[in-house]
Amino acid sequence: MAEAERIAIVGLGLIGGSLALALRRALPGLRIIGVDDDPRPREQALEERAVDAATAPEDAPLDVCDLVVLATPAQALLTMLPKVAARMRPGAVLTDVCGAKELICAAGAAQDRVAFVGGHPMAGTEYRGFVAATPALFDGCTVALCPSVGAPVEGAAAKVRALWTSAGAEKILDVDAAVHDRAVTFASHLPYLGAAAVVDALLAAGDVAPLARELAAGGFRDTTRLAGDGTLGGAAALNRFMPQAARALAERLRLFAAQLENDPFVILQRLSELSEERRQMRMPAVTPTSSVPGVPIRRR
């Protein structure tokens, strides 16, 4: 993306704030307008020079931007998308960071003022807000991008690709929105819902809950880390493949329960195969910015 361009980032939380910081670092000449309805992250982003200007949504000069990035929680993002598009310059490019793409891209396709390119950076931490943002959040990450919809704008997809490459992404995957949602069900939303259910089970453990908390070690910590991410639920709720996947996961657990009682040899064999499969999976490295629980990098 050209440095002389002007972009707006709507939502200065972990993702939006980190994107502003990463772009500022990579493209010092880019003019970045930060938009948030909360004055605190606006002040913080200005103070850190992550943005050149910061405004409330109603004051945002969206009509002078070449590119607008929606980085708010999922439900709010879906609601604001048409309103933001309607305020933009015709022929400009709108994109987003939501973890569910089908409904969002359908909203993007329902207008013809701007090009909408749905995006999903595969990065995050369980911390929230601009205070948790870091310019390194997207270093080496994968970003899924959906085909451009809405107004046909030449170079729209390339512009969004360049945005993420500048922010540090290593790999851009072009995906159909529905295929994305089915895949992300297994990569993210189902692991998240399972983690939340495990936390819920511990809280409901009655008289042994305090001891269970005392005995919780690194295994519980890592298994449930994702449950601490309050934003994932919103994306999972916009993913139409989730209810069926959650039921299938429940069925799998019921099968495991029956095997533990009646067929321990069979389940131990399967668990051993699964542990081998898991160990063979290529997983992203642990970096201080992407996943280590503890004090966030830039908390103040």
Added chain:
Amino acid sequence: MAEAERIAIVGLGLIGGSLALALRRALPGLRIIGVDDDPRPREQALEERAVDAATAPEDAPLDVCDLVVLATPAQALLTMLPKVAARMRPGAVLTDVCGAKELICAAGAAQDRVAFVGGHPMAGTEYRGFVAATPALFDGCTVALCPSVGAPVEGAAAKVRALWTSAGAEKILDVDAAVHDRAVTFASHLPYLGAAAVVDALLAAGDVAPLARELAAGGFRDTTRLAGDGTLGGAAALNRFMPQAARALAERLRLFAAQLENDPFVILQRLSELSEERRQMRMPAVTPTSSVPGVPIRRR
């Protein structure tokens, strides 16, 4: 524990090997006999001076040991417990590291030659074998200890406490075996089974499985890390509270699925509460030895 004592550690894997290394560091005068049916970890343990002698189980001089620690996988541990006790000096102390305690302690109580003190150190990584062992594995960890059963031996419990304190444990929790198993269901075995089910779901994702693997980021990595620990399944299979807990977790997921379809507001509220609860939980710090996926500390 007195340095002049002699102990045997049966099973020189991650836990047994780490215990040998930790005790060697803390108590240089303690005589440690390493026992394993595989000659490779015996050689490795000797090479690292983690043990003073290493033998196959049938050659182990168990009768000259004051304390024997069983550190093999769960099912093997349960099977060998009475045989090991029968070869020990009357009045000596036997202990173990198994993650399920009720059945193990019942086996310990079924003999009256030695005192049996069931133990469970809340530490581990997903790596296996002596090559993954480290003297720091138990630093600051919690160890659950069950009441001494079998032969009444004065100071038996104190001896096992001292073992773990010397190895670096920060907190010793005295627990009833059944209460331990109920609590560890929620702290460890259920999170493990949930993680294994999530890995299983991804593998069964059909045509989107390759894309799901590509999209898997830090969230999937951490949520499923525990599924890579092949030893946890054995302990979970010995825990009689697991089948019911797995069914309850399945029920919870079915409820979540129904709410995602019919009551998104209700589930988003609950997920938000759970994320807050999770963030408020006191969790052990991430240390390079206890949980960071990647290259193990001492792999060769």
